[in-house]
Amino acid sequence: MSETHFNLDTVEHAAATPNTELPWAELGLTESEFDRVKEILGRRPTAAELAMYSVMWSEHCSYKSTKVHLRQFGDKVTEEMRKDLMVGIGENAGVTDIGDGWAVTFKIESHNHPSFVEPYQGAATGVGGIVRDIISMGARPVAVMDPLRFGAIDHPDTQRVVHGVVAGVGGYGNSLGLPNIGGEVEFDPCYQGNPLVNALAVGVMRHEDIRLANASGTGNKVVLFGARTGGDGIGGASVLASESFDDSKPSKRPAVQVGDPFAEKVLIECCLELFKSSLVEGIQDLGAAGISCATSELASNGDGGMRVDLTKVLLRDPTLTPGEILMSESQERMMAVVTPEKVEVFEAVMAKWDVEYSWIGEVTDTGRLIIDYQGEVIVDVDPRTVAHDGPVYERPYARPDSQDQLQANHFTGSPEDASRPSGAELRQAVLELMASPNLCSKDWVTSQYDRYVQGNTAMAMPDDAGVIRVDQETGLGVALSTDCNGRYTRLDPYAGAQLALAQAYRNVTTAGARPAAVSDCLNFGSPEDPDIMWQFAEAVRGLSDGCQELGVPVTGGNVSLYNQTGGVAINPTPVVALLGVLDDVARRTPSGWREDGQAIYLLGETADELDGSEWARVRGHLGGQPPAVDLKQERILGDMLVNMSRDGMIDAAHDVSEGGLAATLSEMALRFGVGARIGLGEVADRDGVDTFTLLFSESQGRTVVAVPRSEEVRFKDMCTVRNYPFARIGVVDAESGALDVQGEFSVDLEALREAHSATLPKYFG
Amino acid sequence: MARIVVDVMPKPEILDPQGKAIANELPRIGLDGFSEVRQGRRFELTVDGEATDEVLAQAREAAEKLLSNPVIEDVVNVSVLDQEN
Amino acid sequence: MARIVVDVMPKPEILDPQGKAIANELPRIGLDGFSEVRQGRRFELTVDGEATDEVLAQAREAAEKLLSNPVIEDVVNVSVLDQEN
């Protein structure tokens, strides 16, 4: 490439040409943001600086609309919550101490929009990106999860998205050798043009292996390694065409990023070898905003400055302009800081793994981030102003008037509630519910994921939580669940966020794990709409209050805004991921009963809470108030479940959530294909509800457990001591091959399984 | 009977991990003459009758709609491969 | 600079699940003119210089040794695609 290819917009040139027109608007900056950049720099930015500020100050990277709310996650942390927190919000991912010198890092992130445009690659690179966050903490990634939300199951475009996304999640995660241990699949028309593809990764490390993203130590070398830099993610004909000097048209820049899981797998092993030999001082993955983000964050978190020569970056596409190189979101790249004496060993590790790398600069003591290109300075900034001191907005928000109307429209008594099945009709109702898109078996999805690789998966789908062994000697491990019910959040964002948290908490404790930390992925519509901003503010307030109440800190997460099509936003969907700890994963509780004759108990009480329920969804109704959430009760329940599991009092446990008791009992029977005799009369009387309500209401704080005969006394004692409502509702019946709700209906497991498992194959092949 | 061939390649600006893996391996087995490799797909569509213009139009439509993913791939060729009378 | 194309197809007697899936799908999108579809691979190998006989021989070797598996696939074509001077 000739040296005159670009009209290099140097710092010197920028200072001399203050009136040059710059495409700040096309790059997504507002006029006042652009003015602020000029004020910071004391001159107009160069094209490269403009590229950096525009990507780093984007909503996605700067959290400018949400920062003021997200602060609550930090502000509401108590001493109790801080106890095991080793790295909190702000780093690539939070780190939690799980004991014995082990630490766990996990985080959930969204890749929604790219997954609509190109479902396979969008989902694949979503998994790839979150896994790099985990590696950059110094951890070995050990599992992934994928909460997914799609449009209506029968919409003509849904098949394209579902096939692509599921194949993409599997294609990337399977190739990395990461077991997929759980997730969610929801179908709702509100996600038609905005599917939600969230991806979670979890990694483990020894305490001393934690790495942070900072560039310290003057004279240390900065290296970029992994894939070459291409035009990925810059999109369309580049708006940075103004950088281009010659009159040939700017080349096409692929908006779509293509994942190379093989490259990432090699990168994982290569990084772990670097960590093991302590070859890096600081490390940062390259994700959104690419080199702009990595250099400015490393420099900003460090104690000095950084000088980088962009000419040294290995390119896949030699026509990239410097601004584009800075913005490129090519996948499978990492940046690290290495002391001069370790350069040689570092290079040997790269050679062993056949990973390309280039030394692009060094740490300085100037406090500035200076970037050269072809011998000229094209960026000279205070890295903090790029990475951390971006704009912060207090967007207006207000409870929309329509919310009252929505909340007043209860299911009970609505036209959709015209006829409630009873007696023998309940059989058909259960079959219909269990075959509905949102309660049917997700096996079509999960069988495309490897849940065995690494040999440490103690539990995975379809159980309540994924469980991974961390320490082979002691059996120490972690459990994870991701949850959210966007319908509840639509009805009441504050309560809905707490309901998501409560469900994740229940899933993890039901599996027998002690809750330890939360990560969240907040999927919402446009923050510029005060109604949506209100949903967001309420959800964050609800979640942060809830975490305080339950004593689990939020250690990190991700915000995804502008999830809307044609002005209509998705249901607010704050996905909560909860991590729990098991001292010995051998003690985890499966979600199905197996032993004939064991007693079946229902913990908790049932009220008429059908608003927002799956039953209401099947009937086409959304309105009213979501089920009441009582986190004090959830905490007691969780604590009991963990103790019962540890002391061997229960052999199976499954929480009651979407679909109510009907879904819970059906799933427990189907888990191992073992039937049961159930009697609901007494509980119905106790709670003052009819059988229908008992079966389909979605009251919170409930779990069904199977108790060995020998443990019943201890079990009842524990419930009594804690004053938690419990009732014996049946007995495991291995012979029957049926779920028999006595006096009402009986459904044989064969028919139940058929109904439960046929739906996804019917739509997706 | 006739056969129509449809060739689909990853767009030039799009990363092609497959091609990259092959390009890296070739020199290792002693074949060092190549600077780049791209891997695409080739489809052979059989028609029972003749390869009429109409059939070719159908093949072109198939190429655009089903055989390629326009976001990341280009259809680089649709033509009659052979014809039997 | 020149490019050489290598085409590899599944052997006729080997089942081709991808081709079959496409053949089943075509009529569903209204394209019913085809009786069979086979899916193979197309490789484009770039050489910096000219496409000499030697380079072509290398491409043929690459096709036989690496790009195809003779148990299930046939190399159906190795030829110069284009040449730039």
Added chain:
Amino acid sequence: MAQNLTADQTPLIADLSQPAPNAALKDIRVGVVTFPGTLDDRDAMRAVQIAGGTAVPLWYADEDLQNVDAVILPGGFSYGDYLRAGAIARFAPLMDKIIDAANSDAALPVLGICNGFQVLTESHLLPGSMIKNEQLKFLCRDQALRIENADTAWTGRYEQGQTIVVPLKNQDGQYVADQRTLDELEAENRVAFRYVGGNPNGSRNDIAGITNARGNVVGLMPHPEHAVEPGFGADFSGSGDVDMRHGTDGLDIFVSALERLTR
């Protein structure tokens, strides 16, 4: 720089504390090869250890088999499986050594699991090949298999005709070969494992695994190394017992080879 992956490179493999079933097996060294993109290498090493043997990590780029008594080519996506599964891995320097040792008079026992099986067919140590699963999707499930040949180096501990359950997980698992090869395999009793209870991927003759004529080289698509440890194995077992992840039917594959080698 160290050329080998060491077992302690991963924080997830600690020393196994259970006593080995047969102390003599400890002296048997089973090499487990890591190619770039290999995934189940650490799992295969763990399986060897649980079976009582000593696992030796082998790096694809080395040319030294380190005096191992047997070799496992584990599962994964070597080189991303981008060209064809196993196609690039077979050119690794170490593969030449393995091919020679397998074909030598000493008849080194070699087991290829999943991607390892694909490497063996690409290397022509075993006939046939694997193409995409019939349903064109990655499939992960517990799979029942019948032991069709209990005389190979890797199946000696099983009964002929015994049913076992081990996890299956792959994308290109459909075994194909021309009719003559299939007839030959059947006639010579070289189908070692057959799918039962439903063919998961369209493999010819329900073939899940085959052996070479001498019985030392065996390829198997499903993953016995994922059914070796109670609590982390399959949900089912061939004997019909059901307990969450307690299926350990795969362990005898590894014990078979170790026992054969102590004789």
